[in-house]
Amino acid sequence: MERWNGWGDPDHDVALPAALPGLLLHELGPGTPPQDALLADVLGAAPPPRLPAGDGFSTDALDRVLHARGQSFPDLVALRSGQLGTLPDAVAHPSSAAEVRALLERASAAGAVVVPYGGGTSVVGGISAPPGDAPVLTVDVRRMQQLHALDEHSRLATFGAGVAGPQVEARLRAHGHTLGHYPQSFERSTLGGWVATRSSGQQSLGFGRIEDLFAGGRLEAPAGTLELQPFPASAAGPDLRQAVLGSEGRLGILTDVTVRVRRLPEADVVAGAFLPSWDSAVTVARTLVQDGTPLSMVRLSTPAETAASLLMGGRAGRAMAAALDLRRLGGQRCLLLFGVTGGAGTVRSARRHVTHVVRAAGGVGAGTPIGRSWQRGRFSAPYLRNHLWERGYGVDTVETAAVWSSVPGLVERLEAALHGALEERVHVGTHLSHVYRSGSSVYTTFVFRLCPDPAETLQRWARLKAAALRAIAEGGGTLSHQHGVGLDHRDALPAEKGPLGMAALAALTTAFDPAGLLNPGKLLR
């Protein structure tokens, strides 16, 4: 059973690193845990649904509450405080494209708006029920989760769009294949959601972003059905797959998704290295991707994040820190994690090359234990959010991407903005999570103290978020590298896309959804 007001299954929890409470107490002062609302009270307070039950509509209060919000910080505040705002009036669980079409027609006839819902893992408010006079139907696509076809010759697999990450991999693995798409939300997020939000997996350097993996599929829209054939490449006009990627439910509901898969690799290794300074570390990350080293991941932490990681690594972390001290990699050391995926020979020669580049930059290798430790915890950060909340701390992340020449300045600007956004201290840590030949993503985590009043907590968060978005825009970053736009980034999108770009997006939504039925208010007004 998933937790109703936060991330994950309480029976399979992830423990807070022992050193973290002390670190935050020291850095931020004591937290004040707010009082959580009880599920029974929230269910009892649910307003009567504005849509009739039956014929595919569930108006069960628990179903409505469980589909009301995603995993953004404002969502968490809403769920914890019990102030959920608008609930969907009904939830539907279609099993086929035909059922989706029928639901769109029924919603339209009832004057309802429709929120497409996959894993419910949006961290930008992408699946919240919109306020307003129109009743809200949330369409949960997770019953569409079959592997419909696997063309092993062409390395193409077609799934129902509601299939979640672990099912994707389990079904492909049974045939010796893998997709290799591992966002942090992997355990719950769905294939259709990955496409709709332009998701990026932790190993996208090797496997590709979802743009590279999404070969085709089927989208049901109010104006009709879009079938995208899985051509390997085409010059037949603009690529409509790219209009669907990032459309965040505004164009239609994906029912089938065809993805490019690979044979399971012989080896999938993550190893670590330490560099003596941020400058040298960024140069190493850039060199590795620009010289074409066949890596599946490069993840580089700033000195502050590196120090915190070692501290939270318990005994192994302390031993590593002591060893690095001895080798004179002191206070400015940066942890580089790199993944190598493929045949044994490729893995060996790529590791050898990384070692060579790291040593030339004055760094030292740290082997695979630190990589295995990262692999074990690769999906666990969202679990920690619950624990921190219960100790009175709020945690959120902001992320962006920029060209290499902007990256160092952007990191500096972004961290300074977060440190300076409140009257009191904020814990900030940054890593480069995805590298490209022309630039890198920047992923920053911030922790701050909660207030007893949820509205005050939200205000604090809003100041932090606004400061971060300003810094990103001024520093040459995109509004989002992997989280999407949703509600939380929507009003900053026009500055990035420009008036003509926004007009183009609006024209697309009108072509697919003339009456504005689908996910109104997300992505663009």
Add this chain to the structure above:
Amino acid sequence: MERWNGWGDPDHDVALPAALPGLLLHELGPGTPPQDALLADVLGAAPPPRLPAGDGFSTDALDRVLHARGQSFPDLVALRSGQLGTLPDAVAHPSSAAEVRALLERASAAGAVVVPYGGGTSVVGGISAPPGDAPVLTVDVRRMQQLHALDEHSRLATFGAGVAGPQVEARLRAHGHTLGHYPQSFERSTLGGWVATRSSGQQSLGFGRIEDLFAGGRLEAPAGTLELQPFPASAAGPDLRQAVLGSEGRLGILTDVTVRVRRLPEADVVAGAFLPSWDSAVTVARTLVQDGTPLSMVRLSTPAETAASLLMGGRAGRAMAAALDLRRLGGQRCLLLFGVTGGAGTVRSARRHVTHVVRAAGGVGAGTPIGRSWQRGRFSAPYLRNHLWERGYGVDTVETAAVWSSVPGLVERLEAALHGALEERVHVGTHLSHVYRSGSSVYTTFVFRLCPDPAETLQRWARLKAAALRAIAEGGGTLSHQHGVGLDHRDALPAEKGPLGMAALAALTTAFDPAGLLNPGKLLR
């Protein structure tokens, strides 16, 4: 001086392979060279321009004739026969984005339509002056050809969109960089044209298609200016670069293009191998791309195209054929050319791996001489078209891409369609020119006899083309892998994109160009 009625510079011509006339005579019978029109007569017959000269408009008859047509087969018939159809009424040669904006406004005020023109190398009618009552302004962007910026750190170069292939490479080479985009039209086609038509270079397996290289830029549209920032990746909604890629001048005029560049490689080698059969050869090509061998090119000829290549290879070709006969690679042998680009170590290990895969499939390596011969002639096929025309033969190509499981059937269907389209014999040869993990492009050349009457020649071509397009659609191929849509493929596009896809494209053009000023009739009606 470029030839006015065909490809290339007559002073730097490429000789017809000695064996080709004999081959065609034997296979197709004698050709009847049609009578060419004289440039002076064509200039004399030019109708008076419907736009006033001056203020950036050239109404010079030669300028108008030189910008009237591209390099499609119907264009060639028009140019050779002197029946050019509509001429542009004026040609403009802007030097800046501001001048482009001013031209758009002036054209709009004059009730003219605007045809964006790069290298004039469209083979699908993409830059023909449209017939109709509206005067036609052709905007030749080639004066915008500077290297505006090179960010060596981020490996990004910004050029004026009218820069031609050789200038791109020369300017980057001066800084130790390369783009690596080599379509067959490389000598004349432009960066902006590559983007507008979703071009693919011969080494796109290594360097990427233009979609992968196009990082950002500036588009001047009637509705405004679109500035695309060169983020390495983004989840901030649909990627508008992808709307511009393949827009074929319908959305606006590209003035600046930022591309992702690389350091010049240490080595850039093309080598050959022969496989014993088409089946084994396709399997080898698929294996090499799916197992991730770091190749920059895979080009695989059918047995018929292989035989013709060896025949046209003169003494070296005959010697090779004799050697292959001795090794019992007989009538079904297929030529595989593969490119390896990068550091010396990568090149060595990739070649070793290809040799291993080829031998395991019963093939033999043929070394680099055959690859060097291909490299020397890599841009020469369009020159041969002139020579064949003058001997009474017409030559054209059709191309597509499909998933691997469809490729063999598609090749068979396409060749059969061309062989059966006329009452007399047609010479047909096919190769796979670009391979991907999920499939391959298919590139088919056909040669047929011209008629004395240009209208009859066009009819023959139209029958061949229609048969080919039908075979492609029925065989699971895309309408075009690298040539684009233009006029010649326009009416087949709705079958591929579907009604909702076409509505989306129409909505985009309306958002950028509400009055339908730009390149009307191309890509979509």
